[in-house]
Amino acid sequence: MKSQLKINQYKLNLIKDILSRKTFFLFQCGNSSEKKNSKLKSIFAKESLTFCKVDSTLIRELIKETPLKNMTTLIEGSIILSYFVETKKEYSLKDLLKLNESIFLLGLKKTFFKFF
Numbered sequence: 001m002k003s004q005l006k007i008n009q010y011k012l013n014l015i016k017d018i019l020s021r022k023t024f025f026l027f028q029c030g031n032s033s034e035k036k037n038s039k040l041k042s043i044f045a046k047e048s049l050t051f052c053k054v055d056s057t058l059i060r061e062l063i064k065e066t067p068l069k070n071m072t073t074l075i076e077g078s079i080i081l082s083y084f085v086e087t088k089k090e091y092s093l094k095d096l097l098k099l100n101e102s103i104f105l106l107g108l109k110k111t112f113f114k115f116f
Contacts, residue, residue, distance in 0.1 A: 014052055018081045026106040030077035043100055044082060052081040071107055
């Protein structure tokens with residue numbers, strides 16, 4: 001039980017870090033198998049994107065008091081939070097939309113405001 005708490009705290013801190021970034025992306029992915037998640041992680045890594053899958057209940061709770069609060073009604077199933085590990089100047093929104101057919105871009109943040 002104690003190790004589970006540490007993992008949860010680590011993931012919570014990771015999510016808060018992503019949500020406080022200047023730019024990040026939210027992808028709707030629904031519930032998927034571990035094999036599918038592994039494939040998605042490798043696709044994201046190839047494009048220099050981080051991969052953090054978050055349960056819908058947790059993400060709704062975390063964003064309900066933020067400027068993204070209106071997105072809570074759009075969230076169905078798991079969400080992937082992501083950001084570029086390194087800046088890609090030539091990357092377009094069209095490229096993000098074509099990452100994988102099993103996910104879709106739900107939203108993005110490209111402004112500066114503090115979440116936590």
